[in-house]
Amino acid sequence: MTKSFNPQSYEPGTHPDLPPPAITTGLIGWIKTNLFSSPLNTALTLISLWFLWQILPSSIHWLFTGAVWSAVDRKECWAMMDAPRDGACWAFIRGSLELFLYGWYPEPERWRVNLTFILFGAAVFGALRENIPGKKYWLMFAAVFPFLAAWLLFGGFGLEPVPTGKLGGILLTLVVAVTGISFSLPLGIALALGRRSRLPVLRAICVIFIEFIRGVPLITLLFVASTMLTYFLPPGSSFDLLMRVLIMVTLFAAAYIAEVVRGGLQGLSSGQYEAADALGLTYWQSHRLIILPQALKISIPGIVNTFIGSYKDSVLVLIIGMMDILGLGRARLNDPDWLGLAPELYIFISLFFFVSCFAMARYSLSLEKKLETGHQS
Amino acid sequence: MASSNAPSNVLSQLWRNKESRGVIIQIFTMVIVFGLLAVIARNVVINLEAVGKEFSFDFLFWPAGYDIGFSPFIEYTNKSTHFMSGVVGLLNTLLIAFWGCILATILGFVIGIMRLSSNWLVSRVSYVFVEFVRNVPVLIHILAIYAIVVTILPSTKQAISLGGDLFFLSNRGFYIPAPIFESGAGWVGIVLLISIGLVIAFKRRAKRIQDNTGRIYPVFWISLAILTVLPSLALVAMDTPISWDIPALKGFNFQGGMAVKPEFIALWLGLSYYTAAFIAEIVRAGILAVSHGQTEAAHALGVRPNRTLQLIIIPQALRIIVPPLCSQYLNLTKNSSLAIAIGYMDITATLGGISLMQTGKEMETMLIVMGIYLIISLLISSFMNWFNSRIKLTER
Secondary structure (H helix, E strand, O other): OHHHHOHHHOOOOOOOOOOOOHHHOHHHHHHHHHOOOOHHHHHHHHHHHHHHHHHHHHHHHHHHHOOEOOOOOHHHHHHOOOOOOOOOEHHHHHHHHHHHHHOOOOHHHHHHHHHHHHHHHHHHHHHHOOOOOOHHHHHHHHHHHHHHHHHHHHOEOOEOOOOHHHOOHHHHHHHHHHHHHHHHHHHHHHHHHHHOOOOHHHHHHHHHHHHHHHHOOHHHHHHHHHHHHHHHOOOOOOOOHHHHHHHHHHHHHHHHHHHHHHHHHHHOOHHHHHHHHHOOOOHHHHHHHHHHHHHHHHHHHHHHHHHHHHHHHHHHHHHHOOOEHHHHHHHHHOOHHHOOOHHHHHHHHHHHHHHHHHHHHHHHHHHHHHHOOOOOO | OHHHHHHHHHHHHHHHOHHHHHHHHHHHHHHHHHHHHHHHHHHHHHHHHHOOOOOOOHHHHOEOOOOOOOOOOOOOOOOOEHHHHHHHHHHHHHHHHHHHHHHHHHHHHHHHHHHOOOOHHHHHHHHHHHHHHHOOOHHHHHHHHHHHHHHHOOOHHHOEEEOOOOEEEEOOEEEEOEEEEOOOHHHHHHHHHHHHHHHHHHHHHHHHHHHHHOOOOOHHHHHHHHHHHHHHHHHHHOOOOEEEEOOEEEOOEEEOOEEEOHHHHHHHHHHHHHHHHHHHHHHHHHHHHOOHHHHHHHHHOOOOHHHHHHHHHHHHHHHHHHHHHHHHHHHHHHHHHHHHHOOOOOHHHHHHHHHHHHHOOHHHHHHHHHHHHHHHHHHHHHHHHHHHHHHOOOOO
């Protein structure tokens, strides 16, 4: 053995390739370089491990192994555990799932909500998925969807009308969020173009609007919607509260979208504008064919972030008394059968938002990668 | 024929000309916007008359008639005016915004640097934290912490004692020792201010000397010495005029000390770690954006690693970090209006909430509240612009 380590016994170039030292490869090597590379790193690893050890086992016990999945009320739930609150009482969430999903939507009409959910899935799929046959028609469907959904949910034109106050829970959250998202994009683009217009009056109006909306919290705008907006309307006309809230949420999101799109427009090199002018394209032609496709592409991460923000902001409607998923859940906490199960409720709602927002963020990342053309601005 | 054609010709010519078309469009927009505003104003006047209200700010000087449980700065009773309740609310908003920004910045920088750690476990843990926190609405965080504080922490009788009976955690709040200032404390304060002034002067001098000669003073240690030694000398000289009022359980409640209310804790922690998740991503992006060549160049010049971080990396990273950081501060301030959901009395909850309901002055109260938020936003963004122009890259 010792002979093979003696360099003298080989002619130059004939030494056999030795495997890398075991300590730098495989699991051990990985652990050594990533967890214990220095005294500081070792200490950090040990602290993290201790921290995880403190949290994880008890959380897993509370969330899963010690949890109760079906019971009629909290007393029964706790009776099944070693000690009250030793585990989660998921029976509460399971029992309220239907309420959380549909709110007070009338029982016989719920197929309309289900159909809306299915169509919503189809619209999202069609709008986001690349390379599907008939992409143009999918996009047209996605653009028409909000109106179709409004007809399905609120009735009229042959369907039983359903008052907007019956909407609640996840349905209401989605209605607020999807409306905000789908109408704020065109409005936001228009505002961004207005802000960059060479016409001073148009520019001033857009700047004032955008800066005003971005300067105040959404709650104050919702208060305006719930208390003040009726004064702005012609006397005698009444305007549904949900409608007023939707308008405010849309305006709010549009101001933020406008700033994101403006960033995209500014990120474009002036050569693009000049080239479009040199080709003799009009303002609208150059924007439709050259400027906006590129500017929107740069702004995708910002736009999706704004969408995620306005989706998360939709829970604020509970402050003006609308029963979205959070409002309904909190009302449900006062039910004597389920009193004090706040942790279960908040974990469920957090998970609901986390899954949808995280999915959106991931989609945005993948889209960014796909649209990356290698050259910047 | 020709005469009837002439005006339309003129119009179409005006429309074809870029300049005149711009003027036409602008006039048209102005007519629409002002028309709309006029219609709204007319509707408001008619509607207000119909319900018998008038537009005036007199209500600000009516007695408010409601209590505010949390007014740490000024005296407020339910006999005070709506104006005073607005002031209390504004101070509470500023208080939560101030402490929130501080905690969020510290947490954000720590988590952001942890995300960049070469330690896999540390960077994963902070990644999971950031992704979970920022994908859940901040209102849910606040409500969840509030629920934890109120329902899971023990009552005052079984309060959790920390640090040898100095701090107490209970569902009525967090009790901490409160300083009592006796006569002579003012002198200590003055000495403290003087030593801060000395530190600033010393820093300037040290920088000038370093610029001129290259000699580096241990600025941090000398500043620390000035800041600790002088005030403690003053303390001793004035016969320790500052003592601590330590909270103690008397009957069903704590006496003495300072009580940090559960509403404040929930709002403060919720806003801070939610914003910290965003700040962490900003910090990470900022540090990653400084090219590695900068570090290598500094090392090649023989600059030690911590000096490299201090003199080369951080100043360049800050240039990228500060603008989005400021907009996060702005977001935190605006999100502090969520206080109303858990009953912390900020400006939205006092003036925009209870005063609105009690006086029925929707227009006036909302105008004031929105105006105040707009002013805060403008102040923060003008600070940001000033700072930006100060640290802007001066290209030569």
